[in-house]
Amino acid sequence: MIPLNSVTLDEHRPDKPEEACGVFGIYAPEQDVAKLTYFGLYALQHRGQESAGIATFDGTHVHLHKDMGLVSQVFSETILEELPGNLAVGHNRYSTTGSSRKVNAQPAVVETRLGNLALAHNGNLVNTIQLREELLKSNFHLITSTDSEMIAYAIAEEVNAGTDWVEGAIRAFHRCQGAFSLVIGTPEGIMGARDPNGIRPLVIGTLDSDPVRYVLASETCGLDIIGAEYLRDVEPGELVWITEKGLKSIAWNQQPQRKLCIFEMIYFARPDSLMHNETLYSYRMRLGRRLAAESPIEADLVFGVPDSGIPAAIGFSQASGIAYGEGLIKNRYVGRTFIQPTQSMRETGIKMKLNPLKDVLYGKRVVIIDDSIVRGTTSRKLVKALREAGAAEVHMRISSPPVTHPCFYGIDTDTQDQLIAATKSVEEIAKQLEVDTLAYLSWEGMLETTREDTNSFCSACFTGDYPVAIPEQMKRSKLILEKAVV
Numbered sequence: 001m002i003p004l005n006s007v008t009l010d011e012h013r014p015d016k017p018e019e020a021c022g023v024f025g026i027y028a029p030e031q032d033v034a035k036l037t038y039f040g041l042y043a044l045q046h047r048g049q050e051s052a053g054i055a056t057f058d059g060t061h062v063h064l065h066k067d068m069g070l071v072s073q074v075f076s077e078t079i080l081e082e083l084p085g086n087l088a089v090g091h092n093r094y095s096t097t098g099s100s101r102k103v104n105a106q107p108a109v110v111e112t113r114l115g116n117l118a119l120a121h122n123g124n125l126v127n128t129i130q131l132r133e134e135l136l137k138s139n140f141h142l143i144t145s146t147d148s149e150m151i152a153y154a155i156a157e158e159v160n161a162g163t164d165w166v167e168g169a170i171r172a173f174h175r176c177q178g179a180f181s182l183v184i185g186t187p188e189g190i191m192g193a194r195d196p197n198g199i200r201p202l203v204i205g206t207l208d209s210d211p212v213r214y215v216l217a218s219e220t221c222g223l224d225i226i227g228a229e230y231l232r233d234v235e236p237g238e239l240v241w242i243t244e245k246g247l248k249s250i251a252w253n254q255q256p257q258r259k260l261c262i263f264e265m266i267y268f269a270r271p272d273s274l275m276h277n278e279t280l281y282s283y284r285m286r287l288g289r290r291l292a293a294e295s296p297i298e299a300d301l302v303f304g305v306p307d308s309g310i311p312a313a314i315g316f317s318q319a320s321g322i323a324y325g326e327g328l329i330k331n332r333y334v335g336r337t338f339i340q341p342t343q344s345m346r347e348t349g350i351k352m353k354l355n356p357l358k359d360v361l362y363g364k365r366v367v368i369i370d371d372s373i374v375r376g377t378t379s380r381k382l383v384k385a386l387r388e389a390g391a392a393e394v395h396m397r398i399s400s401p402p403v404t405h406p407c408f409y410g411i412d413t414d415t416q417d418q419l420i421a422a423t424k425s426v427e428e429i430a431k432q433l434e435v436d437t438l439a440y441l442s443w444e445g446m447l448e449t450t451r452e453d454t455n456s457f458c459s460a461c462f463t464g465d466y467p468v469a470i471p472e473q474m475k476r477s478k479l480i481l482e483k484a485v486v
Contacts, residue, residue, distance in 0.1 A: 024216065125179075198235065266284070309368075327386070
């Protein structure tokens with residue numbers, strides 16, 4: 001879902017991979033589907049903070065509201081009351097600089113001979129150039145720069161050629177290569193679908209009603225907030241069709257090969273979301289325990305970078321016997337600010353977001369746990385702040401392997417030459433960050449800790465082994481280096 005005209009963000013962007021978006025869908029006649037979708041998106045806000053949108057269907061008519069900003073900023077009680085219907089599709093979006101525009105907000109709504117469809121997409125296609133050329137030849141007027149709109153128009157093209165909704169969607173999916181988890185609203189019902197690799201997540205929930213009503217969401221936390229019960233995941237290569245008759249499952253691809261993005265488990269998804277029948281909090285704690293076993297160190301205190309590093313830090317403490325505490329306090333009470341800090345504030349580092357506890361850190365040998373290092377800019381500032389607070393030694397441990405390759409499947413990562421581990425060894429990174437020691441979790445440790453089939457995950461950002469072939473034109477835009485140095 002990353003736009004074609006995306007550009008690299010400046011040095012003040014968060015030093016983390018950024019998720020593309022979150023999707024939500026609900027079929028629940030006689031319920032306030034717009035408000036339920038609002039709360040679902042509210043729970044999925046961490047997956048995208050640039051724009052939000054909801055489309056509802058009231059018979060053959062679609063009602064749509066989308067705008068830039070957080071869910072709480074885009075919607076009000078008055079706006080939600082103007083979105084009647086028996087089903088709804090919602091979307092949170094993250095976008096890169098230059099493409100954070102209202103026109104690119106979702107859901108994407110297009111007309112067909114059977115009525116409107118509204119599509120919400122999480123992921124990124126790798127054959128966007130080819131698909132765009134096909135649609136332009138068919139005289140479709142593309143309004144946005146997103147591949148999500150192209151998927152919607154591809155479905156419309158098939159439906160206009162005479163298919164029903166489900167067959168039209170399936171034919172369109174076969175034209176799409178890459179990562180896509182979709183929620184699609186139509187006048188008849190809603191569809192949920194995943195690509196054959198299931199790279200991005202999508203779950204099904206049920207509402208306690210008679211007859212049973214269904215909910216689709218990127219993560220189970222989107223179900224919990226509205227009181228829906230987790231039923232199961234939408235499987236890779238599966239389409240679910242939800243109507244008044246209930247839920248129908250269709251295997252639209254006959255050769256699925258599960259490759260869930262491992263970064264969903266390490267960082268992106270909320271720690272209270274379920275994957276593989278446990279919360280990600282539990283998995284992340286095990287990562288910390290494995291990290292302590294692989295890279296032990298003598299120290300007085302271990303703590304995590306709030307919030308994503310905390311579960312692994314707790315696990316590290318449990319396995320190592322080093323006392324766990326808080327060394328950094330995160331300012332959790334402000335939203336994102338688009339006002340640029342002063343030069344002196346920039347030089348101070350990251351204290352707008354994280355502030356060290358000086359009396360806790362003073363004279364201590366500390367171990368700081370983070371889930372990943374991408375460019376290293378934030379980590380370097382963080383280490384400097386800990387030193388200034390009086391830490392005697394600063395040891396850094398990372399609960400994932402070095403990120404050496406960019407993602408093409410819906411995560412906004414830099415070009416390869418901007419990934420610090422692609423150009424520097426661990427020892428060189430440690431020197432640049434000015435830590436006493438630095439260690440990453442092994443690739444094998446990360447996968448084995450899932451307790452699942454280790455071949456069922458995409459870990460291309462650590463290995464360069466992409467499960468879906470990347471066209472040369474797209475590959476050249478990010479894979480600048482011939483060989484990564486780990």
